Amino acid sequence: MEGGIELEKVFQYIEENQHLYISWLIEACNQPSVSAQNRGMLEMKELVKAFLGKIGAKVEELPTNGFPIIYGELLSNKEKTLTFYNHYDVQPEDPIDQWLSNPFQSEIRDGKIFARGVADNKGNLIARICAVHAYQQVYGELPINLKFVFEGEEEIGSPHLEYFAKEFPDKLKTDGIIWEGGTRDVEDKRLHVGLGVKGICYVELSCKGANTDLHSSEAAIIENPAWRLVWALSTLKNEQEEIGIEGFYDDITPLNETEKKFIQSIPYNEAVIKKLYGIEQFLNDVTGDELKERLIAEPTCTICGIESGYTGEGSKTVLPSFAKVKLDFRLVPNQKPEKIVQLLRNHLDRKGFTDIEIKQSHGMYPFNTDPNDPFVSVVLQSVEEVYEEPPIIYRNLAGSSPMYKMLNQTNIPAVQIGVANTQSSFHAPNENILIDDYVKGIQMTAAVIKNFS
Amino acid sequence: MEGGIELEKVFQYIEENQHLYISWLIEACNQPSVSAQNRGMLEMKELVKAFLGKIGAKVEELPTNGFPIIYGELLSNKEKTLTFYNHYDVQPEDPIDQWLSNPFQSEIRDGKIFARGVADNKGNLIARICAVHAYQQVYGELPINLKFVFEGEEEIGSPHLEYFAKEFPDKLKTDGIIWEGGTRDVEDKRLHVGLGVKGICYVELSCKGANTDLHSSEAAIIENPAWRLVWALSTLKNEQEEIGIEGFYDDITPLNETEKKFIQSIPYNEAVIKKLYGIEQFLNDVTGDELKERLIAEPTCTICGIESGYTGEGSKTVLPSFAKVKLDFRLVPNQKPEKIVQLLRNHLDRKGFTDIEIKQSHGMYPFNTDPNDPFVSVVLQSVEEVYEEPPIIYRNLAGSSPMYKMLNQTNIPAVQIGVANTQSSFHAPNENILIDDYVKGIQMTAAVIKNFS
Structure with missing residues (x-):
C-alpha cells in the first residue's frame, strides 16, 4: 500500500x-x-x-x-x-x-x-x-x-x-x-x-399448590403458591435494598481507592436520566458518587418477571396452583453465580421455603x-x-x-x-x-x- | 288437575x-x-x-x-x-x-x-x-x-x-x-x-416504576415496582395466615355456639379432598372442626393473580415498569367490602406504600x-x-x-x-x-x- x-x-x-x-x-x-x-x-x-x-x-x-x-x-x-x-x-x-x-x-x-x-x-x-x-x-x-x-x-x-x-x-x-x-x-x-462487566446469576423460582387451579373460596384451607413465593421473595431483599441472603456479600472484593476515584470521575447526568425514565428520584433517593458506585460496582437482586393465576382483564376468583418468578442477580468481582445459587438454596431452606424450587437458567462471572x-x-x-x-x-x-x-x-x-x-x-x-x-x-x-x- | x-x-x-x-x-x-x-x-x-x-x-x-x-x-x-x-x-x-x-x-x-x-x-x-x-x-x-x-x-x-x-x-x-x-x-x-354465602371484596393493586421496561442492569439505581408489590403484599398476610390489615377482623360477628355446632355437624372427608387436590396437608396443617370453621366461617385474603415483567419462556433480563396483583377477600357476617378497601388503603399508606394503587373491581356482602x-x-x-x-x-x-x-x-x-x-x-x-x-x-x-x- x-x-x-x-x-x-x-x-x-x-x-x-x-x-x-x-x-x-x-x-x-x-x-x-x-x-x-x-x-x-x-x-x-x-x-x-x-x-x-x-x-x-x-x-x-x-x-x-x-x-x-x-x-x-x-x-x-x-x-x-x-x-x-x-x-x-x-x-x-x-x-x-x-x-x-x-x-x-x-x-x-x-x-x-x-x-x-x-x-x-x-x-x-x-x-x-x-x-x-x-x-x-x-x-x-x-x-x-x-x-x-x-x-x-x-x-x-x-x-x-x-x-x-x-x-x-x-x-x-x-x-x-x-x-x-x-x-x-x-x-x-x-x-x-x-x-469489563458485572457477572450475572439468573434463576427461576417456582412453587406448586394443588394439582389444579381451584375456586378461590378454597383458599381458606388450601395452600396458595403465590403467597408462598411472595413471602419467600420478601426475605431476599428489603426496602433498603439490602440483600438478605446469608453470605451474599462475603466474597466481594471491595473497591480500592483508585477504583473509587475512577468511578467518581465518570460523569452521570442524573437530571437527564430522571427525565428520560419519568422518575422523580433514584432508588432509595441515592445520588452523586453513591449512585455511580451502586450502578457500576454493587450487586443487585432483581425481579425480572413474576406470574401466577389469572392476570387477564377483569376479575377471576381463582386459587392458583402454580407460581413462578424470574430473578437476576448482577454480580461484582469475585462473586460466583454457582455459589449464589447455593446460598439462595440454603437461605430458602433456612427460612422454611423448602417447597420452592430453584432452576438456574444461566450464570456469568464478572470480568475486567x-x-x-x-x-x-x-x-x-x-x-x-x-x-x-x-x-x-x-x-x-x-x-x-x-x-x-x-x-x-x-x-x-x-x-x-x-x-x-x-x-x-x-x-x-x-x-x-x-x-x-x-x-x-x-x-x-x-x-x-x-x-x- | x-x-x-x-x-x-x-x-x-x-x-x-x-x-x-x-x-x-x-x-x-x-x-x-x-x-x-x-x-x-x-x-x-x-x-x-x-x-x-x-x-x-x-x-x-x-x-x-x-x-x-x-x-x-x-x-x-x-x-x-x-x-x-x-x-x-x-x-x-x-x-x-x-x-x-x-x-x-x-x-x-x-x-x-x-x-x-x-x-x-x-x-x-x-x-x-x-x-x-x-x-x-x-x-x-x-x-x-x-x-x-x-x-x-x-x-x-x-x-x-x-x-x-x-x-x-x-x-x-x-x-x-x-x-x-x-x-x-x-x-x-x-x-x-x-x-347463605361469604361476601367478597375483589381488588387490583398496581405499582408503576420507570416509564418503560429497562435493561435489568438499571435495577441498581431505578425502583422496581415488582419488588414494591412483593413487599407490600408480604405485610398483608403472614405465613400463619393472619391478615395484617389493621381493623380487618374488628367487625366480624363471632360464631355463636349453635352456629359452631352446626358447622361441626357438617361432614368433611379430609382424606378424599387431599387426594383429589394432590396435597399432603391442608393450609397450616389444620384439620377437623378448625378446618371446617376456616372454610365456612373465616375470612380470607387470596392472591388470585400476579404479573410483572417477562414471564415467557427462557430468561429476559428486564427491569419491569409495572406490576399488578389481583386479590380477593372472602368476607364473613358483618364485614363490608367498602370498609375493607378503606382499611387496605390505610394499611398501605401506613406501611409506606402510598405509591401502590387500589382499584376495586367488585364487592359483595355476606348473606344468610x-x-x-x-x-x-x-x-x-x-x-x-x-x-x-x-x-x-x-x-x-x-x-x-x-x-x-x-x-x-x-x-x-x-x-x-x-x-x-x-x-x-x-x-x-x-x-x-x-x-x-x-x-x-x-x-x-x-x-x-x-x-x-
Whole structure:
C-alpha cells in the first residue's frame, strides 16, 4: 500500500455509502432470532454467514449443543490479530403492545432505526462487517488479521462459549477483542468505553399448590403458591435494598481507592436520566458518587418477571396452583453465580421455603480488562479520531456479558465500544439506535483496524 | 288437575327425555359468554330468551348499564311464587392449555359433561328451565307462579343486581328463591344445601416504576415496582395466615355456639379432598372442626393473580415498569367490602406504600337465610324425594354470591341447590358436571315446584 493509509478516505467512503450499510442492518434486524424461543435462528445464522461472505471471510459454522457459533477469518500473515465478538440472537420482543412499530420490521423515525436487536447486538455485528467492507473497498488489503466470533446464545447466557474457548484455542488466539458493543450518552454525546462487566446469576423460582387451579373460596384451607413465593421473595431483599441472603456479600472484593476515584470521575447526568425514565428520584433517593458506585460496582437482586393465576382483564376468583418468578442477580468481582445459587438454596431452606424450587437458567462471572493494556490505548485513540467529545472509560459496564467464559484462561484484552446510546431501550420495547451513531460506529471500527496495525 | 300430582310421572318424563335436556345444556355451554371480556354476551342473551320461550315464559330484557338481566314470568294466579336466580355469564377459560377439550365445545367423557360454565352456572340455569318444561309436558299447568332472574354479570360482581331490586320491586316480589346452584359431594353423594354465602371484596393493586421496561442492569439505581408489590403484599398476610390489615377482623360477628355446632355437624372427608387436590396437608396443617370453621366461617385474603415483567419462556433480563396483583377477600357476617378497601388503603399508606394503587373491581356482602324458614323445609323435602342420601345443610357456602345485593331489603328466603359436585373445577380448567347430577337436579327442581304449591 503506497503512500500509507489515510483513514479519512475510509471515513468518507462510509459516509457516502451509509444507505447501503443501513440496508444491511435493516435486513439483519428484520430477521427474528429469538434464542429464548428458538425463533428464526436457522435463518439468521445463514444471514450472518452471507454477510461474512460479503467481505470474503472464510466462514465456519461451529456446532454446539445449542445454536452454532459462526466463526469467520480474514488472515493475511499480518503481525496483529483483532477479534470481533458479537451475537446474532436477540431478546424476546414482548410486551409487544408497547412497540410503536413492528419489532421485526425496522422503521426509521427521527434519525433513529427502531427494531428488536438493533442496539443489542445486530447494529454492532453489522457495523464491524461494514467497517471491514469499507476498508477493503478503499484499500483492498487489510493491515491486520481479523477474526469474527458471532454466537447465537448470548441472550440465553452463552452456554457454549466456554466450550468454544476450550475446543478451539487457535480460533480464540488474538491480540485484542472489540467486545459486543457499547453506548453513547445522548446528552453529553460522549462514548462509553467499557473495560469489563458485572457477572450475572439468573434463576427461576417456582412453587406448586394443588394439582389444579381451584375456586378461590378454597383458599381458606388450601395452600396458595403465590403467597408462598411472595413471602419467600420478601426475605431476599428489603426496602433498603439490602440483600438478605446469608453470605451474599462475603466474597466481594471491595473497591480500592483508585477504583473509587475512577468511578467518581465518570460523569452521570442524573437530571437527564430522571427525565428520560419519568422518575422523580433514584432508588432509595441515592445520588452523586453513591449512585455511580451502586450502578457500576454493587450487586443487585432483581425481579425480572413474576406470574401466577389469572392476570387477564377483569376479575377471576381463582386459587392458583402454580407460581413462578424470574430473578437476576448482577454480580461484582469475585462473586460466583454457582455459589449464589447455593446460598439462595440454603437461605430458602433456612427460612422454611423448602417447597420452592430453584432452576438456574444461566450464570456469568464478572470480568475486567487491565486499563493499562496497550490495546485500550489503541481503542481510545480510535474513538478520539471519530468523536469530537472525549470518551468515558468504565471500569465495568452495569450490564453483563459472557466475557469471562471466553477470556477467563487468557490475557486477551477486551474493550466494549458500539453504536447504541443511553436511550436505546435495551431488552425493552422500541429498541433503537441513532443512524449517526451507527455511521460513527462503523468509522470507529475502521479506525481500530488501522490503529492496531 | 284431577287426581293430584304424582311427581313420579314428571321424574320419569325427565329420565326419558334426558338426551333432549342434555342437548339444551350443550347448546348453552357452547356459546361463549365471558362477561369479563365482553365475549359472546349478545348471542348468549338471545339464547337465554329463546330457552325461556320454550316454556312459554313472558320474557323481558331489562337493560342495565352493563349486560342486561333477562327476566321471565310464568304467572297463573297461584298462591305461591317461586323465583329462580341464575346467571348466563361465565368465567374466562384460561389457562387454556390445561383444558383437555375445547372449553366452548362441550364434551362428554366418563359420564360427565365438560365445558366452561357447565357447573357455574349454565347447568343450573338450563336445569330450572328443563324442570318447568317437563312439568308442563306431563301436567300442562304449573301449581305455582314462577319468576326467572337471569343476570349476565355475576362473574364480574353483579354491579346491577341492586339496581334490579330497587327499580323492579314487583319483579323481585316472591315467596322463595332457588339461588344459583350448589354442589354434591362426589364421595358420600350427599347434596350440599346452602343457606347463605361469604361476601367478597375483589381488588387490583398496581405499582408503576420507570416509564418503560429497562435493561435489568438499571435495577441498581431505578425502583422496581415488582419488588414494591412483593413487599407490600408480604405485610398483608403472614405465613400463619393472619391478615395484617389493621381493623380487618374488628367487625366480624363471632360464631355463636349453635352456629359452631352446626358447622361441626357438617361432614368433611379430609382424606378424599387431599387426594383429589394432590396435597399432603391442608393450609397450616389444620384439620377437623378448625378446618371446617376456616372454610365456612373465616375470612380470607387470596392472591388470585400476579404479573410483572417477562414471564415467557427462557430468561429476559428486564427491569419491569409495572406490576399488578389481583386479590380477593372472602368476607364473613358483618364485614363490608367498602370498609375493607378503606382499611387496605390505610394499611398501605401506613406501611409506606402510598405509591401502590387500589382499584376495586367488585364487592359483595355476606348473606344468610334463616334455617327455620318454611321454604327451607320445602327444599329439604324435595331433595329427599330425589336423592337417596340425606343432604348436608351449610350455614353458608365458602364461595360468594350476590345474594345480599338482591335480597338485602327483603325477607325472602334463598336456598342454594344445584347440579355441580365437589370436583366440578369451578372457575378452573376442565369444569364439569356429572350427567347423573344434571338429571337429578332437574328432578329436584321439579319437586320444589310441586312441594311449594
